Every structure is written in structure tokens, then in C-alpha cells.
Amino acid sequence: MQTTAVLRSEWIKIRSVRSISGSLIAVFLVTMVVTLLTFATVGQAEADNADAELVFGAFYALNFGQIAAISFGATAISSEYLNGALRMSLAAVPRRTHFYTVKMSLVGGAALAVGLITAFASFLVGQLFMGEYAIGLGEPGALRAAFGGGIYLALMALFAAGLTVLLRSAVAVLSLLIPFILIVSFVVGDIAGSAADYLPDRAGQLVLHQHPEGSLGPWTGLAVTAAWAAAALLAGWWALRRRDA
Numbered sequence: 001m002q003t004t005a006v007l008r009s010e011w012i013k014i015r016s017v018r019s020i021s022g023s024l025i026a027v028f029l030v031t032m033v034v035t036l037l038t039f040a041t042v043g044q045a046e047a048d049n050a051d052a053e054l055v056f057g058a059f060y061a062l063n064f065g066q067i068a069a070i071s072f073g074a075t076a077i078s079s080e081y082l083n084g085a086l087r088m089s090l091a092a093v094p095r096r097t098h099f100y101t102v103k104m105s106l107v108g109g110a111a112l113a114v115g116l117i118t119a120f121a122s123f124l125v126g127q128l129f130m131g132e133y134a135i136g137l138g139e140p141g142a143l144r145a146a147f148g149g150g151i152y153l154a155l156m157a158l159f160a161a162g163l164t165v166l167l168r169s170a171v172a173v174l175s176l177l178i179p180f181i182l183i184v185s186f187v188v189g190d191i192a193g194s195a196a197d198y199l200p201d202r203a204g205q206l207v208l209h210q211h212p213e214g215s216l217g218p219w220t221g222l223a224v225t226a227a228w229a230a231a232a233l234l235a236g237w238w239a240l241r242r243r244d245a
Contacts, residue, residue, distance in 0.1 A: 007105075010106045014076060023068055024114055027153060028114055028117060030067070030068050031062060032061070039128075043126065044129070044131055058123050058127065058145070061122050070178065073156070074170035076107045077107070078171075100165075108158045111154040114153075115149070116147065118153065119146045119150040141211070142210075145209075148219070152205065155200075159228055160173050161232075162234070162236035163177070163232045197214045197215060203221040203222070203228075206220075
């Protein structure tokens with residue numbers, strides 16, 4: 001089966017399965033809602049603090065958008081494990097590596113497109129409420145953070161997608177990743193110090209800082225997150241190749 005045909009069929013799945021398309025749309029909606037609520041209420045008050053980092057603060061809402069990105073990556077894959085859908089998919093595309101590569105490329109591409117739109121929109125909308133503290137994309141580190149934020153969201157979606165193939169369950173992946181990102185990562189960070197910079201979420205978010213501190217730079221941190229995502233995708237590929245559908 002040709003790659004374009006596989007891409008078309010996988011895109012139809014994303015559009016037609018409500019949980020998948022809904023989680024992709026939620027990446028944008030959740031981030032924008034949090035942006036509006038935060039910047040309209042406490043944006044200027046937070047910026048008035050002496051230690052405020054305006055660039056990093058401008059992308060605060062991506063902390064919530066990443067949860068939706070993880071949900072998208074997980075649900076886009078877990079639908080294959082419902083009602084024997086994976087057997088039908090592999091019957092149509094017998095070459096498992098081809099099927100896996102195309103599917104993950106589409107998941108990553110969709111997450112990247114929405115992620116970039118979300119990061120830029122969140123930044124620009126948030127600054128409308130900042131008054132004298134408003135910054136533009138010309139601020140040092142701002143443009144890099146906007147692009148990096150979109151890439152970060154896509155990498156987290158792919159990280160979740162690879163783990164879902166490995167575990168065959170979106171519930172298991174979400175139960176693992178969401179508490180880790182919201183709770184464990186901060187606890188480990190307080191204990192482990194600079195070693196915590198190599199965790200997938202903390203490393204990737206370094207790109208959002210104007211002047212990142214620690215052993216990693218902004219793009220190096222994003223590369224660490226990419227390595228985590230690549231490891232998860234390789235593990236998922238191995239599982240798909242070795243297991244029965």
C-alpha cells in the first residue's frame with residue numbers, strides 16, 4: 001500500500017475518532033483558556049516581581065497544553081487496540097514498519113502544526129494583557145521559545161505515542177506520565193538537582209527560558225527530550241514487530 005494512501009487513511013482516523021481529534025484540538029483550547037485566565041488576572045502582578053522571567057512566564061500555559069498533547073499521542077495509538085482495529089490496519093498495510101512509521105509521522109506532524117500555532121498564539125494573546133510589561137517576539141529568546149514550545153509539544157505527543165504502543169493502553173500511559181510531569185518531576189528536581197534537567201519534561205522546557213540555568217542549553221535540552229521520544233518510539237516499534245496483533 002502506497003505511503004500517500006496510508007497517510008490518507010490514518011488522517012481519516014484522526015479526524016473521525018472524536019477522542020483523538022478532541023484531544024488534538026484541546027492542545028490549543030486548553031492553552032488559550034489558561035493564557036486568558038492567567039494573564040487577564042495576575043499577569044502584570046507577576047511581571048512586577050523583581051525575579052520575574054518574562055519570556056518563560058509568557059509560555060506558562062504550555063504546562064497545561066502538554067497534558068493535552070500527551071493525551072493526543074496516547075489516544076491516537078490506543079484506538080488501534082480497540083475491537084481488533086490493529087488487525088484490520090495490518091491486514092491493509094502488512095509491512096509493520098511502514099505502517100508504524102507513517103502513523104507516527106502523522107501523529108508527530110499534526111502535533112507539531114498545532115503545537116506551533118498554540119505556542120505563538122499563546123504568546124501573542126498573553127502579551128495583550130501585559131501593559132507596560134509586554135514583550136514582543138523580538139525580545140531575546142522569545143522567538144526561539146515560541147518555536148521550541150511547539151516542537152516540545154510534538155515531542156511529548158510522540159513520547160506518549162511510543163509508550164502507548166509498548167503498553168497497549170492509553171490509560172496506563174496517562175496514569176504514568178501525567179502524575180510524573182505534575183508531581184514526580186518537581187519532587188525529583190528538588191532532590192536530584194541538576195540531574196533532573198535530563199528528565200523529558202524539564203529538559204524540553206529549558207527552551208522556554210530566556211537564560212536557562214544548569215548543565216543544558218535550550219536546544220540541548222530539547223534534544224534530550226527528543227532522545228526520550230526516540231527511545232519510546234523505538235521501544236514501540238520493537239513491540240509492534242515482535243508481538244501478535
